[in-house]
Amino acid sequence: MKNQSKKWILPAWFITLILVDFGILYWSPPDAAQNMGTRVYMMYMHVPFAWTSFLMTVLGALAAGIYLWKKENDWERTSRAIIEVAAVSAFLTLMTGSVWGKITWGTWWVWDARLTTMLILFLLLCAYLIVRDMHGSSYEGKKTGSIIAVIAALNVPIVHLSVNYWRTLHQGSTIFRQEGPPKIDSDMFVILLTCFGVVLWWAFSCVKLRLSGSKNG
């Protein structure tokens, strides 16, 4: 029964995503302030993936830190499963951002602070995956990977605050602002949170699948 329910996780997620997409098309108001019109729909993918990648990086680093402290393999497996999802989320963030950039600014990439720091975060997550892939079950590989995970997590606040402290083409903080409340239409905010929920569900489902797969060998 348990194995059967696992098979339905990803198809269920996919169907939910389609339903949410229709919901977005129907309910989301056009973003007048930035005059982006329907391009705002890309934001509903890009922002949730970005938040997911940050959250997963921090959680993965936490699990890695506990592994370094307690030396229990379960924590290392958890860390690895979470960081894998963080890396995929970071990649999707960069890809959706590139598409957004091409539509909005006519370019796939600019070397501004937010994009560059996000790229560096992605490279660190990939470095973790490569170290773990190459060193299998050795303690040295697990230790090195865990340290890289912790360093990657230290990069997360830099990515988030980059739009505040450096000149950047990227939109400034809209939701997590130091100046005051979120600067976003309430309907859009609800849709954004819904999309974030869907992406988080996907992320945690993948982590759970990965953990049960790695436990079974």
Added chain:
Amino acid sequence: MSKTAISLDSVYKKFNDSYVIEDLNFSFPSGETALLKGRNGIGKTTFFRLIAGVIKAQKGKIETMGGIPTQNKIRSLVNYMGPNDGFYEHLSAYENLTFFQKVFSSGKNFSRDSILKSVDLWESRNVATKNYSTGMKKRFALAISMIRNSELYLFDEPFKGLDDVGKEILKGYLEKIKKEKKAIFIISNLFNDIEGFDSVYEMASSSVVKKIK
């Protein structure tokens, strides 16, 4: 087929400005089975490597199975198993055997499953060989040797690292190729004699390999 499996005539081999093999003359008949002994560092492994065509002598003439050992057709007649592991450590036993079956054309006649079962490695056939224990690696090296159909077998310390089960597997294999009237020459300091073998040789110095039994 040549009557002499191995023939060395005034052979010299130097490493780092000193001679490891110096004016060595030696002859080994086809179909003979023998053990080679000698103290550590005397040059036994170098001697075998010269015969197998792995390295070349500075001077002298070496004939293996009637031809120059570095020739392709001669190398296909010689089954050399060195003292160190000879396979790809990142590949599994199955993957390694698939590769070596292409390398040794006779390999196609052997089933990977039956070879691995005969050396008791079938259970770990899909594990990367770098994760094998010393004994398992030695048995796997033996498995690679088993897929070759040769006339001369040169084994350098084949018993080293094997447990009792492994030793029995190796003895059974040696018995099988002895019955096929192949020439077998083994380096080992673990035994004074191997049951059923014709002779024992000793490498007394860099110039002398003599029959002591």
Added chain:
Amino acid sequence: MNLLKTTNIIFSESLLSLRRKIGRFFGLLLLSIIFIVVFELAYEPSADDINNFLPGLIWVTSILSSSIGILKIWDDEESEGLMDLLKSSPLDRGGIVLGKSLWGAFVCFTITVSTLLMTFFFFDYTLDLKQFFFLLIVILFSSIGFGFLGALFGALSLGLNFRNILLPLFLYPLAVPILMASINITKDILVNGFLIGTWFYILFVYSFVQFLLVFGLGEQSLES
């Protein structure tokens, strides 16, 4: 066993091993991205400068990343046991080196094409199909030149102490003609749309010479 059959066996083994070493391969691609990031942060080139710096950036990044891959070509065979077995087997020794050279060229080609595409992505440079096709030809010849050179010197240096330091010391100076020719041809392609010129002839001849060297010296390079 003949040369072609041995080459095929060795090249196929390297290709199949990629599955087990895919992390290492992706590491080289990521290294290229890191070099590009460092270049951008250090130099901050302007859009007007693009045709001047882009060719140099592509080729220096590719050579640095792929050289790490090339230095690792003979890693498995560095174990004395395996090399002894291969040398005592019916495999043609020239074929072993040729197979490894082809693998080196493949690594170079893949890394360079990926670096090229990533560079154009990061610097928002648009290529037309003709330019891309010409660049592929340049990458092919330079990959053959560098890959074959790297594999041959790798074989020659097997068993040497400090091999990891010595090999780049041999390799990089000899790779300079490939680098210079490739950069200049790339500039010509991006600015003028030309492929054939003096630099192309230099690259072609140099790569062909490496190819012949492997054929001629391959067997001897494995002798000891």
